[in-house]
Every structure is written in structure tokens, then in C-alpha cells.
Amino acid sequence: xxxxxxxxxGRTLPQLVRLLEEHGIGRLVDVRERPYxxxxxxxxxxxxxxxxxxxxxxxPGFGLGNPDDIRSMWKRxxxxxxxxxxxxxxxxxxxxxxxxxxxxxxxGPVALLCLEGDAGDCHRSVIAEEAVRLDxxxxxxxL
Numbered sequence: 001x002x003x004x005x006x007x008x009x010g011r012t013l014p015q016l017v018r019l020l021e022e023h024g025i026g027r028l029v030d031v032r033e034r035p036y037x038x039x040x041x042x043x044x045x046x047x048x049x050x051x052x053x054x055x056x057x058x059x060p061g062f063g064l065g066n067p068d069d070i071r072s073m074w075k076r077x078x079x080x081x082x083x084x085x086x087x088x089x090x091x092x093x094x095x096x097x098x099x100x101x102x103x104x105x106x107x108g109p110v111a112l113l114c115l116e117g118d119a120g121d122c123h124r125s126v127i128a129e130e131a132v133r134l135d136x137x138x139x140x141x142x143l
Contacts, residue, residue, distance in 0.1 A: 001102070001105040001138045001139065002110070002138075002139055002141065003101065003109075003110055003128055003138050003139065003140050004109065004110070004111040004112070004140070004141050004142070004143055005113075005114075005119045005122070005124045005127075005128050005140065005143065006019065006020070006028075006111050006113055006142075006143040007113070007114055007115055007118070007122060008039065008042050008113065008114075008115060009115050009116055011117075012041075013042065013046070013047070017050055017051065017054045017056070019143055020051075020054070020056055020111060021054060021056075023141075023143065024108075024109050025056065026055070026056055026057060026108045026109060026110070027056065027059060027104055027107070027109075027110045027111070028051055028056055028057070028110070028111050028113050029059040029060075029061045029064070029101060029104065029110060029111070029113065030044065030047070030058065030059065030060055030061050030114075031061035031064040031065060031112050031114050031123070031127060032065055032114055033065025033066055033067065033068070033071065035047075035060060037115070044058075044060065059104070061097070063094050063097040064090075064094065064112075064127055066086055071123075073085065074121070079121070083123075083125075083126050086126050087126050087129075087130065090126065090127065095134075098131055098134060101127065101131050102138060105131070105138055111143070112124040112128065119142035125142070
């Protein structure tokens, strides 16, 4: 079961789509708290349309976004505290959303999308860790 994570920072929409295609990813889960972007093409509607044209399913990640109060810790550089709080957030009421990601990975390669280019600077890495914790068959690759 392959779970990829990808950030669109520094990428164009065509580059993102091509990257997903190159890795055989058939489904993308958007794990942003708010699926809007000032970057052309990366808000939910144009992103989902571009993915649809490429044969990739777009899944809103409702419930997996990093809440403002926790995200502010990440922005201040308090990554360890932010990761710990986000992990607790997932384990206390969002487990079924992570289980859903694992179920999607069981169907075929799936990617978690957020902004940050480096997965270590993004909450999607914590989601991926939790997916592996729930099902050790999940393998994670950060693109």
C-alpha cells in the first residue's frame, strides 16, 4: 500500500500533475484546512478539474487540515510542539479520516497534498506516520 505526500510549493500545476502521473498515483487527498490558494490552479476547483482531465481522482481531506491554533505553532518554528498537538488532534476524533486514507491506499497509490515543499515542515508527514501506525503495510514516499 503506497502513500505518497506532495507539496505544491515551487511547482506549477502541470508539474504537479506530471509528477503524480509518473508515480502512478490515481487519487490525491487534499489535506489543507482551506483548499484555497493564491497560486494559480491550486484552489480546489481548478485543481480538481486538472486532476480529472489527467484521470486522477481528487478527494477533499475534510477533517485532516491543520487547525489555525496548531498551524500557528508551525509558523513560529515550534515544529515539535505542533507535530505533537496535531498528532493528538488526529488521535482524538480524526482517526476515521486517517483510516479512510489507509483504505484509499489499499485501492492503489494515493497522495496527500498540502503546500509545503518539505514534508517534514508539513502536517501531512504526521498523517502519513499515523497511517503507518494504523497499518504497517503502508509505505510512505515524500515527493
